Amino acid sequence: MPELPDVEQFRTFFHAHATGRTVRSVEADPTIVRNTDPAALDRALRGRRFEDPDRHGKWLIGWTDGPALLLHFGMTGDLVWSGEDPHRHRHDRLILAFEDGNELRYRNMRKLGGVWLAHDREEVAQVIGALGPDALSIGRSEFGERLARRRGGVKAALMDQTFVAGVGNILADEILWQARLHPRRRIETLDEAERATLYTVVRRVLREAVRSYDYVGRKRSWLTHVRGIPGGTCPRCGTSLQRATAAGRTTYFCPRCQAADPAVGSGP
DNA sequence: TCGCTTGTTGATGG
DNA sequence: GCCATCAACAAGCG
Numbered sequence: 001m002p003e004l005p006d007v008e009q010f011r012t013f014f015h016a017h018a019t020g021r022t023v024r025s026v027e028a029d030p031t032i033v034r035n036t037d038p039a040a041l042d043r044a045l046r047g048r049r050f051e052d053p054d055r056h057g058k059w060l061i062g063w064t065d066g067p068a069l070l071l072h073f074g075m076t077g078d079l080v081w082s083g084e085d086p087h088r089h090r091h092d093r094l095i096l097a098f099e100d101g102n103e104l105r106y107r108n109m110r111k112l113g114g115v116w117l118a119h120d121r122e123e124v125a126q127v128i129g130a131l132g133p134d135a136l137s138i139g140r141s142e143f144g145e146r147l148a149r150r151r152g153g154v155k156a157a158l159m160d161q162t163f164v165a166g167v168g169n170i171l172a173d174e175i176l177w178q179a180r181l182h183p184r185r186r187i188e189t190l191d192e193a194e195r196a197t198l199y200t201v202v203r204r205v206l207r208e209a210v211r212s213y214d215y216v217g218r219k220r221s222w223l224t225h226v227r228g229i230p231g232g233t234c235p236r237c238g239t240s241l242q243r244a245t246a247a248g249r250t251t252y253f254c255p256r257c258q259a260a261d262p263a264v265g266s267g268p
Numbered sequence: 269t270c271g272c273t274t275g276t277t278g279a280t281g282g
Numbered sequence: 283g284c285c286a287t288c289a290a291c292a293a294g295c296g
Contacts, residue, residue, distance in 0.1 A: 031292095074292090075292095076292095076293085076294090091293090109292085109293060109294070110291085110292045110293050110294080111291075111292055111293080112291065112292065112293095150284095151284075151285075152284080152285050152286075153285085153286080156285080156286075245287095247286080247287095248286075248287060248288075
């Protein structure tokens with residue numbers, strides 16, 4: 001599930017349930033704790049109070065009045081609040097137990113992603129590494145400058161977290177479909193109008209996906225609504241969607257709206 | 269059993 | 283140095 005809009009939901013959820021609460025204990029699956037061990041994590045966070053969390057791309061940063069807890073959700077991560085779901089689940093890999101008896105749980109079936117401990121802002125930056133600007137807030141000029149320096153497939157760039165942080169496979173397909181760009185178009189072949197459209201669409205898709213909970217499947221005018229369904233057709237023109245590989249990932253696109261060569265007709 | 273999956277990283281090759 | 287591809291990680295599903 002988690003791409004930028006989902007992690008933004010997690011941030012809101014984390015803020016609603018963890019911020020202002022004091023940690024009584026931390027239990028963790030040792031295989032999900034990436035840069036320390038469960039005992040050290042418990043020692044570091046016990047007695048600490050969570051402050052306002054941040055999000056950058058697909059990362060959630062849980063600041064406390066001491067160290068920070070960093071969460072990455074991989075493909076199957078989720079947050080669960082004991083008040084809504086009192087029973088622990090076998091895939092709950094991290095349990096934050098608070099002094100008031102409540103629990104916030106990090107659930108992750110497949111163990112891609114994980115949790116990190118950072119003692120200060122520098123360590124947070126080390127863990128998050130060379131992430132590009134957040135896709136929700138990147139400005140037009142910075143996007144244009146980065147695009148100008150980049151070559152190769154446009155889909156690969158959108159999904160490259162060091163290029164822009166937060167876009168995954170599903171949203172990359174959605175953005176390219178809305179921008180009417182073939183997923184294997186090379187960036188160096190994009191004209192000024194296409195570059196401008198790409199930025200506008202990145203912004204529009206992310207803002208709308210953040211605003212509209214459960215955007216996958218709920219937005220009927222979007223590609224995500226039909227993406228992956230056998231016999232799925234383009235919501236815009238009705239053409240059968242094509243499946244291909246781009247940037248190493250399964251890709252759906254409309255062969256009519258998203259023509260490979262800009263010189264070839266892309267429809268009315 | 270195999271193929272596939274909304275993510276990331278490191279090795280390899282052009 | 284840049285970019286593309288692939289395997290690995292891991293667990294569940296059809």
